Amino acid sequence: MVAVTARSRLELALGQTDKTVTAFLERLVGEPVDAHERRHVMTQASTPNSLGVGEGHPLLQRSAVLRGRRSAQPYMHAESLLVPSRLPAAFCRQLETSSDPIGRILAKEGMDFTRSALPRPDRCRSSVFGDARVPDEHLLDRTYRVDVDGVPIMVIAEWFLPALESFLGPSLLG
Numbered sequence: 001m002v003a004v005t006a007r008s009r010l011e012l013a014l015g016q017t018d019k020t021v022t023a024f025l026e027r028l029v030g031e032p033v034d035a036h037e038r039r040h041v042m043t044q045a046s047t048p049n050s051l052g053v054g055e056g057h058p059l060l061q062r063s064a065v066l067r068g069r070r071s072a073q074p075y076m077h078a079e080s081l082l083v084p085s086r087l088p089a090a091f092c093r094q095l096e097t098s099s100d101p102i103g104r105i106l107a108k109e110g111m112d113f114t115r116s117a118l119p120r121p122d123r124c125r126s127s128v129f130g131d132a133r134v135p136d137e138h139l140l141d142r143t144y145r146v147d148v149d150g151v152p153i154m155v156i157a158e159w160f161l162p163a164l165e166s167f168l169g170p171s172l173l174g
Contacts, residue, residue, distance in 0.1 A: 009168055010140050010160060020103025021158065025066060025075055028167050033075060034099040035064035043081075050118055050145050051083055051152045060084050060092075066101055073163040077135050078102070082154040102156070111148050118143045118155065135159050139168075 017024045025033050045057040053059070059081055066076040080102060084092050094105045106113060138159040146154045 010164070014140075014142075020101075020106055021076070021078075022066070022101040022103025023107070025164075028164070029068055029071075029073075029075060031071060032069040033066045033101060034069050035101045036067045036099065037063070037065045038099070039063045040096065050155050051081070053083055058084060060095075062095065062102075064101065074161050075164050076161055077138070077159040079157045080154050083152065086148075086151060086153045102154070106146075113153075114147050115144045116147065118145055135161060137162055139164055 013028075014021070014024065022033060039062065041061045043059050043061050045051065045053045045055060045059050047055040051057075051059070060083075062080045062082065064078055065074050066078065067074050078101075082095075088109055088111075091105055091109050091111075094100055094108070095102070098105075100108070138161055140160040141158065143155065143157040145152050146156060
């Protein structure tokens with residue numbers, strides 16, 4: 001685990017960005033990041049849920065590891081639960097066919113969004129897929145909902161990985 005001061009700097013810097021996490025990571029590590037080990041599964045909503053959809057509504061579960069394009073270092077594991085019916089068709093196609101992280105697709109599509117922090121689930125280390133894909137070793141984890149025009153479109157859980165530790169110097173907020 002990273003020292004508390006570095007973790008605090010990472011949490012503070014993430015809280016101050018109004019850009020995507022993808023853009024934040026790329027600025028922090030100095031290289032583009034791409035989504036690898038992508039996994040997509042269609043599922044149905046249960047109730048209650050953080051997305052404001054009824055029971056049985058179709059949802060897309062996605063997991064990916066964001067890796068540096070040049071270094072291949074794993075910087076973040078992310079899991080998302082998306083409402084495809086609330087997303088543009090082009091967004092959904094890019095999710096399926098490209099290695100672009102969700103943040104890059106949001107930016108490409110010009111989607112203005114807000115984030116709302118969600119409480120950490122009791123099983124914060126468990127995967128939305130119910131398996132052991134979530135990393136045991138991580139610097140920070142968080143969960144939040146993404147809204148566009150006040151409408152929930154996805155819930156994202158993120159685990160920031162130890163490869164980021166070397167980038168968390170005092171200039172992180174500078």
